[in-house]
Amino acid sequence: MTITLYKAAEEFAAVLDQIDPETGELPAEYNTVRELVARKGAAVAAYIAQREMEADAISERLKEIEKRVKAMRARTAHLRRYTADCMRTAGISEIASEDRILCVRLYPGRDESVEVYDESLLVDHYMRVKIIREPDKVGIKAALKSGREVQGARIVKRDRLVIE
Numbered sequence: 750m751t752i753t754l755y756k757a758a759e760e761f762a763a764v765l766d767q768i769d770p771e772t773g774e775l776p777a778e779y780n781t782v783r784e785l786v787a788r789k790g791a792a793v794a795a796y797i798a799q800r801e802m803e804a805d806a807i808s809e810r811l812k813e814i815e816k817r818v819k820a821m822r823a824r825t826a827h828l829r830r831y832t833a834d835c836m837r838t839a840g841i842s843e844i845a846s847e848d849r850i851l852c853v854r855l856y857p858g859r860d861e862s863v864e865v866y867d868e869s870l871l872v873d874h875y876m877r878v879k880i881i882r883e884p885d886k887v888g889i890k891a892a893l894k895s896g897r898e899v900q901g902a903r904i905v906k907r908d909r910l911v912i913e
Contacts, residue, residue, distance in 0.1 A: 761783060842855050842856075
């Protein structure tokens, strides 16, 4: 049976409990169990580092793919505009493939949308205001550190595991 880091740490804690409080004498298995914890910890750390590297590589690849998707969408948008412009120029409202599987139709002036060309000219009546209510953690931290009480908030210290 393979021992886990958790079990090795439990065993080490049990060995530490066996240290003679008067003499400080270590149990015979102290070094063996300590070495096991170190080996298991190193293996887990190596696994963490490997997974982080894989995640970083996937993230970079995803960024490349997102760039390609954005470029493809921009290119197809350009081709849509180009096709519509050419159909408008030629006075054509429909283009179909010979087998009629694909058909392109141009509906001039059909769709409406509002274009705001200068937001500063709009009166407040036509402006929407978004209010975002969220904690100001920087301000809260500063208040707490200066000794003020902030109900509903506290500073919490956490352990940091660094793998180098």
